[in-house]
Amino acid sequence: MxxxxxxxxxxxxxxxxxxxxxxxxxxxxxxxxxxGCGGQDTPKPPVATQDGTQGGTTNPMPTGSGGTAPPVPTSSEGTVTKDTEHGPREVLVTVKVSGGLAGVDNQLTVHYDGSYTTRSGTGPPRNGRMTPAEVAELRTALEDPAYAKVPARPSGKPVYDGFTYVVTYDYRVVVSADGDRSPALQRVFSALPDGGPPTSP
The missing domain is CATH 1.20.5 (Single alpha-helices involved in coiled-coils or other helix-helix interfaces)
Structure with a gap:
């Protein structure tokens, strides 16, 4: 038991x-x-450094297609240039003239360097060059805030057998006619080469 x-x-x-x-x-x-899991470190992805190698923690630097930083636009003197600067051969202003007793179809093209070309109908173009002072006067008239307020279309009574003017400056088009010129527009016309818009046949 x-x-x-x-x-x-x-x-x-x-x-x-x-x-x-x-x-x-x-x-x-x-x-x-x-x-056991905590004792193993998770590998971190490599980071590209400025010299193109991998490793470190610095932020990658944006580069061009060749692996280097994109160049900064500079002039021949080494100074930084602006993208808004105009080349000397870029068009400053164009003025087209049509109508009149002879029914003209002319155009004046002025470049930033002062060179200009006048075309009358189907005739050969005529070339010329403005002085730096004349170019400065024309640019001042075009950049006048009063010119920016000129109506884009004529509002007055048209003149019989008068001329029609189409002015293009800085992507803005102004259409005017004889008898409907504001003081700001007349200032631009007075600063044009050869005494104004090309009205001769």
Whole structure:
């Protein structure tokens, strides 16, 4: 009777001990897994540096197609130039004249360097050049805020057999006619080469 009690007690103690071992292993397994993952550093992607190599943490510098920074526009003296500057052969202003008793169809084209071309109908073009002072006077008249307020279309009563003028400056077109010239427009006409718009046949 005593031997049976001892045997049953030993079995109970062994089962309890085995249960504790399993519980401890279940608790330790996630801890070991997390600790193992934390010991490995995740590699960071390389970053391009200014000299074209990889590595470091500096921000990449924008480069052109050849791997170098895009050049800054400079003049022959080495000073930085502006994109809004006009070339000497760019067109400053064009004036088209049509109508009149002879029914002319003429055009005057003035460039920023003062050179100009006059075309009368189908005849050969005539070339000329304004002085720097004359170009400055013309540009001042065109850049006058009063000229920017000149109506784009004539509003007065048309003159019989009069001329029609189409002036193009800085992508703005102004159409005028004889008898409908504002003081700002007349100032531009007075500054044109050869005494004004080309009205001769």
């Amino acid at each position: 005593v031997l049976r009690d001892v045997t049953l007690g030993d079995m109970v103690r062994k089962r309890r001990y085995a249960g504790r071992i399993r519980a401890a292993s279940i608790v330790l397994l996630p801890v070991m897994t997390v600790a």
